Structure formats: C-alpha cells, structure tokens
Amino acid sequence: MAYRILIVDDEKALQDMVTEILTHGGYETDSALSCAQAIKQFHTGNPHAVLLDVNLPDGDGFSLFGQFREIRDVPVLFLSARDGDADRLQGLGLGADDYITKPFLPQELLLRLRSVLRRVYREEPDTSRLGDVEIDWGKSTVRRNGEETALTAKEFTLLKKLWEARGNIATIDALCAALWDGPLVGYENTLMVHIRRLREKIEADPSRPKHLLTVRGLGYRLRREGAK
C-alpha cells in the first residue's frame, strides 16, 4: 500500500517538484495552495502525512497544523523557508514530527518522511536479514548457518539501536544511553564487552567483523550491505 501525502505550499512550482520527488519515491500525493484547500483535501484525501509550508496566503501553517490535529492525528512535517530558531522551535514545540528548511535535497526529504512514517505506522518487519544472518526481532534471536542463538536484553537493545541507525555511525554515548539510560562515563569497556559478545553471535569471524564495524574514537556502525 502506498502512503498518501498531502503537500501544502503556496508556491506552485515548488509543489510540482515535491510531487515529482514523492511520486518517484513511491508515494501518492494530494496538493493544496492555501489553508482552505488544504482543509478540504485533508477531509477528502485522508492523507497519511502532511508536508506543510508555514507561509500561506490565507493563514499560517502553525494554525493550520492545529486544525489538522483537531480533525485527525496524522504526522506533519513542516517544509519552510523560515529557518530561524524561533520558527523551528515553534513548529517542533507544537508537536510537528519534523521541521525541514528550504532548500533541501530530494533524498533528504524522502529519508525524513520515510523515517517519520516508519515511526508512526510501525512498519518494522518481524525479521531482518544482515548478510547470512537472519534477525528475528519478535523472538530476540539471530540465526546463522541454520543455528539459532538467543540474544540477551542488552545485545538485543544494542543490535536494535545499530540497526535503526541504518548504516550510520552510532556513537558510544548514544549506545550507552540506549543501554543504561544516559551517557555514562566509564561504561565504554562494558559496552565493548557487549559488542564483542554480539559479534560472536552475528559474525563468521568476530576478530575480523564484516557487519558490526568499529569507528575509532567515535562508536560503531552496522554495515547493511545485503541487508533486508
């Protein structure tokens, strides 16, 4: 099922471009040039998410956001040329799911939108594949070469956090925060122990890891080539 996105922007040319980007990205779109049109489209189109400009000819995006929320709680991403801290904080403070400032790269827009939709509509699969390793998130196990191994609670949290980083670096502080609820100084060694044990479960050769890589001085990342 393709997600339907409502694009609200008073600039027709920009709206066309965003429509093109989203269509290429596999989304269905509705568009509105004003607050009045947006409310109408919101009722008839039942969008899964809204991309909302702040400056509109017959009102402002912040007020329109409030009206959307009164009708239905759908994720809203502000897409605005107003880049001041006050505007960003106002938008996020109202409860928006993201605030993207113009100009933006198409890829950035798609990634942010996908991240919000994934979070809101919980489209995480029960199992994922990392090379020759199958991760079962429901059972908290990993299977390699037909052999199933259970993950401890800490290993599961660690793997989940690294997986959610989608190939990006997760700092040792962020990993400590996920494991122990805070950037606890002195826990790096304990973290290394958990990493080593996790490698023993997901790597063919834990001393030469192919998936769970160390980024010296910063943290770790999960290389997701071949991941599903």
Add this chain to the structure above:
Amino acid sequence: MSLRSFFKGAMLVTAAAALVTFITLLGILAFIFYNFDGGRDWGVSMSKVSGALAWDGTEYAFTGEELLGDNRWAMLLDENGQVVWSLRKPADLPEQYTLTDVASFTRWYLNDYPVQCRIREDGLLVIGAPKGSVWKHDIAMDTQVLLQTPIWFMAFFLLTLGCVLLLAYWVVRRWFRQAQQVRDAARSDWINGVSHDIRTPLSMVMGYSAQMEEAEDLPAECRRQAGIIRAQSQVIRDLVNDLNLTMRLDCAMQPLRKESLQMEVFLRQTAADFLNGGMAEGFDFEMDLPKEPLPPTEGDPFLLRRAVNNLLTNCVRHNAPGSAICLGARAENNLLILWVEGGTAAGGLRTDFYQPLEQDGGAAHGTGLRLVEQIAAAHGGSANFFAGETVRCEICLPITDSGKRTGFSAFHRHS
C-alpha cells in the same frame, strides 16, 4: 552613527549643559551681589544719619528724620553704654548696655531687632529696623582658605564639568545605541527577507539538479553537470545560512541557548553526524580526546555544532580525499579548547579571512570562518588559526558550568 556624529552630539550636550550651569551661577552671583552691599538694602546711610545728629552744647539735635523713613529707630550710646539720645526707640529696649550687650548686637541682633552701628567721637550710633525685616549673617574665613579660594573654585568647576561630560556621554551613548538598534533591525529584516526569498527558488535548483544527477536515462555528462549544479547550490545554501547567522550574531540578535555540555559526547555526536552525511568519504578521520574526562562547560550546542561543522567542511572542501582530518579537545588554564586540524585547510588562513568568494566553491570560507570567530566570541572565547605543515583552528571557550547536566539529553533531542 559615525564617530564624528557621536562627538558632535557629545559636544552639543556638553555645551548646552555648560551654558545652563553658567547662567544659573551668574544668576545666583548677581542676586547675592545686588542684595549684599554692606546693608545697602536697609535704605539708610549711616554716615548721613550720623552727620544729621549734632550736640549743640546743651542737647542733641537731629535733622535727618526723613533718612530713617517710617519704621526705623535710632539711639546714641556714650562710652559707658548709657543711652544719651534716641528717636522712636522701642519700649522693650533698655537705657543702659554693658560691654557684652554691645559686643553681641554689633554682630547679631539687639532683642531680635536687626541693627547697624557707627562709631562716633562721642559714642556709638545705633540704628534699628523692625524685627524680622532684615537677615544678618556674620562671615569669617581663615586667610589661608581665602587665598586657596581660586583653587577650590577651579576644582569645583572641573568636577562640575566632569559630571556634565559624563552625563553627556551617557545620553549620547543611549542615542547612539538606539540608532544602532534601529539600523540593525532594518539590516536584519532585509537579510532575513532576502535569504527567505532565495530559499524557495534554490530548493527547485537543488531538487531538480539532484533528480537529474540520479536519472539513469540521462547521458553521463549531463548527470555530471547536474551534480555540479547541485553541489554549487548547496554552497549557496550554506552561504545564505552563514550570512544569516553572521548577521544575527553581529547585531546581537541570536539568543544563546546555553546548556551544560559534556564535550566528548558533543564532539563525538557532531563528528558522527558529519561523517554520516557522507561528505568526508575517503578522508582519514581521527578523534583526539584526552583519557581523563573533560570538565563540563556551558555552550549553545547548535552554534558550537555549526562552528565545528564549518571547520570540518572546510577541511573536506580544500583537501584531497586521503588527507587526514583530526578533531580534538583539551582543557587548559580554565579554557576548553576544541580544535580541528586538516591537510592544508583546517580553517583557511587569517589572511584570506575576508577575501571575496572563490569560483571553486570556497564560498563558505569567507563567512564560514568569520562565523566560527563570532560563535567563539559569543561564548566569551576566541578562535585562533595556525598554519604550518597542517592548518589548525582552535576554538577556546571559558570553562563555566552551572552544574545542570542537561547537555546530553537536549543535544540529542534536537540533533
């Protein structure tokens, strides 16, 4: 407002204040000198009254009643203090006076009557006025003090002048600031407006060029050119962002949202986000943090992140892949020093600080480095640039910590 206008304003206020002071002093002195003339205002000339009183061999004859007017009285005391002649002398005054009485009323009052005295060969002539009609005051001054009067006067004058100048400085500075604020607000509005208006068309340039760059059905050369347009529009975006923030910091319009930061955590996250962005692909990145934990310090994470990002971006833009980039921090003499070191351009050199933009996309190193310096200054610190085999930029921040450890959570919430 120029310095010349500032001095002109200061001179104007000073001159006005000096004129007011001068006129006031002149008025006071004129009043005193007009009314204080040895009792001229009493309206009676002692010498004339004395001349009008004469001894004719048997008694005193007085011919100057009109000189005394309606309400004055007079009496003559002999050498023993006995009244030997009087005219309209009040009934409550005695006929005999002692030396003490005489010594007292010659300086002050006689039974509250203000009196004037004149010594004659045959005694002391006393002329009195009604009670409460004249104020008398005896002035005596040390001669040394009297001789120093010009110095005291000059000192007082200088003190007054100093006060007036201080007041003038304060008033003019207020004017100056108000004028500056109005000008800054206008400049800020203008730059805000321009940067706002440029963002939407730039979105389209960036958006379409990025799509063309990815379009597999386009010739490779077109995709390469689209990639250049996309990269250059990103440079313009960075420039607009930097320009906006530079202006806000310049006009003190950027509020500092300080938090207590654990600098290792902050730097690791900033570096990870930078590397995750893919800009430093092919560079040899290294973190250099001390083994001992750094003291927590207060800082605005968004601004500091911007400063560090600018320096890292400079390293990537001005060095070939394969070069080393190092980000580190250390504590030294109550300062927390963040540094970025890279091949030949960690931060660029101070000599090209204000150089015009380059065609090769070096845009950010004009405003970018200025921004680094401004962000350091906004934190009460400084930015220093060193050029040797490698180029290095150090951001020195004073270590201040309120003890509230909010940096990590707040930073991660917004990052």
